[in-house]
Amino acid sequence: MxxxxxxxxxxxxxxxxxxxxxxxxxxxxxNESPFDLPDPIRQQISDTISKLSFHHYPDTTADQLRGTLARYLNVPEDWLVIGNGSDELLAYLAQIFGRQKAAVLFPTPTFSMYRIFAQTAGIPTIGLPLNDSFDLNASLWQQTLDRQQRNLVFFAYPNNPTGNLYDAGVVGDILSRRDTLVVMDEAYYEFSGQTFLEQFTDHKNLVITRTFSKAYGLASLRCGYLVAHPDLINEINKIRLPYNLNQFTQICATIALQHRxxxxxxxxxxxxxxxxxxxxxxxxxxxxxxxxxxxxxxxxxxxxxxxxxxxxxxxxxxxxxxxxxxxxxxxxxxxxxxxxxxxxxxxxxxxxxx
Ligand SMILES: Cc1ncc(COP(=O)(O)O)c(C=O)c1O
CATH class of the missing domain: 3.90.1150.10 (Aspartate Aminotransferase, domain 1)
Structure with a gap:
């Protein structure tokens, strides 16, 4: 059949x-870390795991990890959601995004999953070529964004696989548009030291994602987080699978954060x-x-x-x-x-x- x-x-x-x-x-x-977990982190994980009960579901909102992250990032806890890798959270963004007269835009070349997340959510995609320095072409972006009523933009910052940061002014101009949700995927933030985190005060349409898979050396655990206005976090929580983050991962990521x-x-x-x-x-x-x-x-x-x-x-x-x-x-x-x-x-x- x-x-x-x-x-x-x-x-x-x-x-x-x-x-x-x-x-x-x-x-x-x-792009994994070449270093496995340092001994003190490994030891604290072993001690904690030995006291763990396995028969209950994990905390569905990963409160301990969110609390630790909130303190580290200096954002309120209700601005955070944790995912099974940042991949999971990026996929949710495409799923909650309005579909009428909408497009998902990203520069090319970039992280290949943005296109796939948009396609699986059934939203048309537009890949805009980077210039010779792998930077954004400001006027091409503005013209293309003008064509839809709503835009979801994915910027890897720094970009994968080119490794550079985009011109922050060009990104800022895109962030100033009311019709556009801008996702700054800061998976490699710890290596660049550059972030858009301070821009939340001016831009409610900003989303930041980060991961424990790279600098933290925890790729095998699958853990990422997303920072955004609580209105957006609330939409994600409506479709997020219950218990998306297993308890072992919640514990390991919390301990890793304590050993920054x-x-x-x-x-x-x-x-x-x-x-x-x-x-x-x-x-x-x-x-x-x-x-x-x-x-x-x-x-x-x-x-x-x-x-x-x-x-x-x-x-x-x-x-x-x-x-x-x-x-x-x-x-x-x-x-x-x-x-x-x-x-x-x-x-x-x-x-x-x-
Ligand atoms: C730009 C970018 N975003 C997101 C991810 C996915 O990270 P995670 O392991 O948290 O799903 C990667 C992984 O290579 C990446 O390069």
């Missing part, structure tokens, strides 16, 4: 999220590695690295990038490849690793270019 006629035709061409299952010794393809000094040392080490990788790549003939504010570096190779990518895999190193055409033609993205991983990556990339 053919089941296709039972399903939504507009989802027919979507494909499931693919993860590269290539075997490797060093994984630098997914340890997380800050990991971030500092990553920033030192970033400097070194960026500078070293810039000195290699046939490579052009792009400036970055995140925990990864995008670079273009003169040699076809698929050959460089394959040679690195043969040498046990997995990085991210973006295909042969479009604005990221011959581009590769490497996540900053530990010192020893970075020291293995640099000779390997030189070898791959031969």
């Amino acid at each position: 053919d089941l296709q006629h039972l399903f939504r035709p507009d989802l027919k061409d979507l494909t499931a999220y693919q993860v590269n299952a290539v075997s490797h010794q060093i994984k630098l393809d997914a 000094d340890l997380i800050a040392s990991a971030v500092a080490a990553i920033l030192r590695g970033r400097e070194q990788i960026y500078e070293s790549l810039g000195k290699i003939d046939g490579i052009h690295p792009f400036p970055t504010e995140a925990n990864f570096v995008l670079f273009r190779t003169q040699k076809p990038a698929d050959l460089v990518h394959t040679s690195l895999i043969d040498q046990g190193i997995l990085i991210r490849h973006f295909g042969a055409s479009g604005p990221l033609a011959n581009c590769l993205r490497v996540t900053i690793g530990t010192d020893s991983q970075n020291q293995r990556f640099l000779p390997a990339i030189r070898q791959a270019l031969r």
Whole structure:
């Protein structure tokens, strides 16, 4: 029996999220932290877990974690919602957004999930090309936003995979529009130190999302948070799955937040590695690295990038490849690793270019 006629035709061409299952010794393809949890955090988690009861549902509003986050961010608790990864929260934004005469807009290239979240919510998407410096074209944005009655805009800040921050003035002008909800996805905030958090006083239509998957080294747990005006939080809570965040994750994220000094040392080490990788790549003939504010570096190779990518895999190193055409033609993205991983990556990339 053919089941296709039972399903939504507009989802027919979507494909499931693919993860590269290539075997490797060093994984630098997914912008994860190269550092596993520091011992004091691990110890406190073990002690807490040993007293945990597993037979009750978790706290549906993750109050302890929200309270800890609220104090850290200096925002009221009712401005926060926690998700199973920031992905979950970004998807909810597309789901609560009005559909009449609406569009979801994002720059291209950017994080691929924005398009998918909009498509699954049934809202038309518009990808607006970034300029040669991977920044926003202000007039193109304003003209395109004028065409709809309501716009949902996703800005990764810094952007993935280009690594840069957009011109804050251009973003500010978009934020000043009454017809537009602006999502600043600050998944890499801890590496850039730049945030729109202070802009809430002037802009009720601002949404900020962040994650524990990158700087905090908790990608396996799936935990992210969203900050917005309580009117928007209330809409999300209407559709949020009950118990979306398991108790183990709530506890681990709360404990990690209490040890921000340890997380800050990991971030500092990553920033030192970033400097070194960026500078070293810039000195290699046939490579052009792009400036970055995140925990990864995008670079273009003169040699076809698929050959460089394959040679690195043969040498046990997995990085991210973006295909042969479009604005990221011959581009590769490497996540900053530990010192020893970075020291293995640099000779390997030189070898791959031969
Ligand atoms: C820009 C951006 N936003 C969101 C995410 C998803 O983060 P999470 O693990 O919190 O779902 C990623 C993951 O790579 C990302 O690059």
